[in-house]
Amino acid sequence: MKWIDRCLQSLQQSYLPIQTIVIDNGSTDGLRQYVPAHYPDIVWLPQEQNLGFGQANNIGLRYALDKNADYALLLNQDAWINAEMLVQLLRFDDRQCILSPIHLNGQGSDFDFNFKKNTISRSSNICNLRELKSGDKLKPFEARAAAAACWLIPSTIIQKVGGFNPLFFQYGEDHNYLDRAFYHGFHLKVVPTTFACHDRNQYGNSKLHHKCLVYRYLLVKATDINEEPTFGQYLHICGFWCKKGLHNRNLFKMIGQSISGLIRLRRNRKAIKESRAAEQAVGPTWLEGLTIDY
Numbered sequence: 001m002k003w004i005d006r007c008l009q010s011l012q013q014s015y016l017p018i019q020t021i022v023i024d025n026g027s028t029d030g031l032r033q034y035v036p037a038h039y040p041d042i043v044w045l046p047q048e049q050n051l052g053f054g055q056a057n058n059i060g061l062r063y064a065l066d067k068n069a070d071y072a073l074l075l076n077q078d079a080w081i082n083a084e085m086l087v088q089l090l091r092f093d094d095r096q097c098i099l100s101p102i103h104l105n106g107q108g109s110d111f112d113f114n115f116k117k118n119t120i121s122r123s124s125n126i127c128n129l130r131e132l133k134s135g136d137k138l139k140p141f142e143a144r145a146a147a148a149a150c151w152l153i154p155s156t157i158i159q160k161v162g163g164f165n166p167l168f169f170q171y172g173e174d175h176n177y178l179d180r181a182f183y184h185g186f187h188l189k190v191v192p193t194t195f196a197c198h199d200r201n202q203y204g205n206s207k208l209h210h211k212c213l214v215y216r217y218l219l220v221k222a223t224d225i226n227e228e229p230t231f232g233q234y235l236h237i238c239g240f241w242c243k244k245g246l247h248n249r250n251l252f253k254m255i256g257q258s259i260s261g262l263i264r265l266r267r268n269r270k271a272i273k274e275s276r277a278a279e280q281a282v283g284p285t286w287l288e289g290l291t292i293d294y
Contacts, residue, residue: 016086175220
């Protein structure tokens with residue numbers, strides 16, 4: 001509720017008209033009554049339980065395909081866009097790229113922390129926001145990572161790559177999706193002439209973020225579409241997080257997460273194997289057969 005007005009109003013103010021779809025993941029803070037009453041023009045798709053990030057987005061992607069949409073804009077409830085963002089993104093659309101604006105923090109005063117670490121620092125020569133005013137810094141650049149808090153996906157990509165892998169409940173699913181998009185010949189393009197704000201500093205549930213942290217990284221590796229990982233690679237991931245745990249005085253917690261993560265991988269090995277085959281297939285994977293009660 002603390003974000004929803006700013007999120008939905010930013011979509012209403014877009015220079016390019018948008019059909020807004022809200023998938024409610026069984027919220028309990030009054031949003032289920034508030035949104036339909038205050039935003040009668042949206043498509044309201046309430047769910048009786050929390051499906052997780054990926055599966056909720058899959059419902060929206062299925063709706064977009066059913067309505068023959070040319071694009072689907074994924075937007076977190078704790079994010080909002082500039083009015084000109086879609087116009088700016090579409091200037092550089094070639095139907096072969098997932099398009100992302102620059103992600104700022106909730107105050108709009110700096111880059112979103114993870115976007116700077118995973119996207120800006122690794123894929124561009126931009127150092128700070130002031131540099132974006134320089135003409136040679138305004139050219140779109142390809143990146144290997146960007147959070148799905150704000151993605152514009154052409155339907156051509158959705159038709160070939162599909163939806164989010166249901167093995168991921170929350171966190172890691174966007175990494176997995178990009179791996180699959182790259183595998184099928186698509187790209188991720190960041191357009192530095194426009195922005196979206198992502199207020200991730202106000203985590204709704206920090207415990208959820210840290211829960212099963214090691215398992216999520218193991219699962220990202222296990223579902224790597226390019227190669228089937230070895231047990232040694234799994235141990236390397238566990239060792240990395242145990243080393244971080246040692247520095248953060250959480251060594252025993254990380255050891256426990258590593259052991260439980262490896263056990264969960266073994267228990268889910270059949271589903272992981274099946275998901276790898278599904279990811280390599282061309283088509284709307286995990287969206288086929290998904291029915292929506294409109």
